[in-house]
Every structure is written in C-alpha cells, then in structure tokens.
Amino acid sequence: MRIFRFESIDSTSDYLKNKKDIENYDLAIAEIQTKGRGRRGNNWFSSKGMALFSFALKAEKNISIEEYSKLPLVTGISVLRGIRRIEELDLKFKWTNDIYLDDKKLSGILVEKVDDFFIIGIGINVNNKELGLAEETAISLTNKTKNSYIIEDIIFTVIDEFKKYYKRFCDGEWEYILDEINSKNYLKGKTVDIVSINGTAAGIVNEIAQDGRLEVEVSGIKQLFNIGEVHISRMKNETE
Template sequence: MYIIKLDAIDSTNAYLKSMTSVTLPKDFTVVASEVQTKGRGQMGTFWQSEKGKNLTVSVFKRVNTLNIDEQFFVSMAVSLAICQGLKKFRLPKLKIKWPNDILSEDKKICGILIENVIKNNSYVGSVIGFGLNVNQKFFYNLPNASSLYLLTGVLQDKDEVLSEVLNKLKLYLGLLDSGELAAIKEEYQSQLFRIHKPSTFKTQIGETFSGIIKGIDNDGKLRILIEDDIIKSFNFKEVNLLY
C-alpha cells in the first residue's frame, strides 16, 4: 500500500484520476488530505467537511476480473468494507443506504464516490473516494448528517480509523479479485437500509411513491416491490430513498 498524505487539495479523486491519465498508479495507491476545497459526492453534490476533523480519502484499485457491466460490485465491496471497518468503534445500527451511503442510527456518516477507469473498452481500475465524518461536531443545513464523535461521544484517532477502513478495503476488494461476487452481493443486500420494509421514494421529477426494497440487480439497480405485486428496477438517477 502506497499512501500520499496532503494538507490540502481540490479533490483527492481528481488527484488520482489525473495520475491514471498518464499511467495506471500502483495498486492500492491511497491519497488522504486534511481538507478538500472541491470535494464531490454523488451526482455532483458538494461534500461538506471541516478541516482536520474528518477523513477525505481516495484509493486506486486495479481491476482485472470484472466486466464493465459488473462495476457496481466495486461499490458493494467498498460499502461493506467501510461498515466492517467502523464496527470496531461501536457505532450503532450501521447500514448501507443505496447505493453507497453509510448510515449509523439512520444518520449519514460517510459518502462514497467511485469513478471507474475505462481504457480501450476494458474496465481497468477504479478511483474510490470516500468522505468519513470522524470528529466534526456541527453540520450546517444537513439534518441527516452525523459523525463518529456525535454518535459515540468519543474523539477518535483519525489514523486508527483510516487504518481499520483500509485493512477492510484490502480484504473486500481481494474478494472481488477472487471472484466472490455472489457472496458480496448477498452480504450487501443484508446490510441495506430499510430492506423488506415499507418505504417512501422520490422520483427525479419530485413525485413520491411507496414500495418495499427487495434487493438489487447485478448492475446496481434497486429492486422495489410496488403496487399490484410488481417488482421494478431503478437506477440511482431515477429514484431516491427518503429517510
């Protein structure tokens, strides 16, 4: 594992992606920064993080065993790795909110942004970015956000938290390399927030509807049981699960 630590950067994902445009970095190259000035979340959202309080990290993983249509297995493995890494810190009710937000007590503590590297129509690697709220105490206009400190009352050693997460990342991404796709999908589905429970969803155009999460497809679409016992699949741009 090769770790690059920075005081400040616009985006750790952008830093690693610029490296891939020249040549693929070493497998498991890690970039961690005390602050990101242009940290991003899913669909272009901004990741709010107080300097020095949280983990803003990106990891490059070479991919040799997955096809382009199997990209979501990386997201599943990363989500599970972060959940498992955080169990040491006794966070209550850890769950994965589809597609890959990490929740504790129904509050978001970690966001994940994965940008895949495609060369010559082949899937060759992933830039895995995550922002993990560790010791931040205040979140402005983010009622669903929290941190390890707020949930446990303990100021955490960020290096210890990072070490636990990276160790679990190596474990779960190794399972991908070994072809353990079915096991990863099964565990991911077991950890989904509100699976098998009546839930409310919002569409892109602002309409809401009720349904029950039944699982996911291999390409990451969410399978929802809606009216008339119909199961319909949605991608993350089509529907948002409300808290």
C-alpha cells in the same frame, strides 16, 4: 502502497485522477477538501476532523465493466465493516453509496473510472462536531460516542477491509457479499418515492438484487432499478 498527505486539497479523487504515474492502491489523504463531491456532482461538506481519502484500484482484465458496476456496493460493506472494527455501532448501508447511523449519514462513497483504474473516494464523519447545513441529516462518530479517534487508523482499517472483500469479489464470492450487504440494507421495508422517466411512484424496497439493482415493489409488482434510473426523494418506514 504510496501515501500522499495534504493539509488542504481541492479533491483527493481529482488528485489521483490527474496523476500520470498512478499505481495500484495509491492513497491520497486530506485534512480538508475544498471541492469534495458526491454522486451526481453534489458537494460534500468538508470540515476538519473528517476522514477524507481516495485510493486507486487497477481494474482486473478478466472482470467485465458490468461486474465492476457492483464496486460501490463492495466498497460500502468494506467501509461499514471497517468502522465497526473501530466502534461496535449499528451501521446500515444505503444503496448505493452511503453508510447510515441513527437514520443519519455517516459516510459517503464515490467510485469513478479513469482509464485502467477506478478511483474510490470516501468521506467519513469522524471527529468533526460541526456538520454545516447537513446537521439534521448527518452524524459523526464523535457526536454519537463522545470519543475521539485517530483518523488514519480508521482509514487504514477501511482499506484493509476493502482488500479482503475485493479479493472475495474477484474470487467469485459476490453472492455471499451481497447477503451481508442486504443484512445491513437501510432501505429494506421502507416506502420510497421513485422519480424516473415515467414519472413518480411510491414503492416498498425489498432488497438489492444479484446484479446490484434495487428491487422495489410498485403497485404490487416487483421492479428493478439502476441508480441512474431513479432518484429516491422520500423515505419512511412501511408502518408509519
């Protein structure tokens, strides 16, 4: 593993995407990102004290691109387990790419494909107390526990967990990994507004299906949704 460290960079993911001699598990770490982003191109607020990193993963030729659509989910459970090795917290996984703590976002994940590589970008709120405009919807480990952490310990622990889960994924253990993910499913049982090409409808989330899609019960009928087909605009507990 080659490690590239930066005090400040526009994006660790873009750095790896533009690297000509990229190698498997190349790792870029930054203290600050000036153009960090999440899914759909949303900006990821960056402040000092976060774990901001991306790593390269060479695609296996015997695994289809359809199977690789599950990679954000594999990454998500890896991040969750990695953080829990550092601090025993009640973390949840929000389909398809966020880790939640106390109903607030702790971590975000972005997986992008470039030629024969996937670039996996991860941001974790660690020691940062300032969360910018996301104050009401985000949380950091320090805000929760009042402890301070060695950021690179968290990064390397997460990558260690990813390697374990990725090996299991390649070995055909997706069904067991998915069971773990669903046991931490933040959306399960919540009523959500689903915005699709057919309009807006309210539904109750059941679980993440075998193919990685989200199973939602809409008007008594279970339906499966891809991440590109829906936008979850509201969440509340079914009992509320």
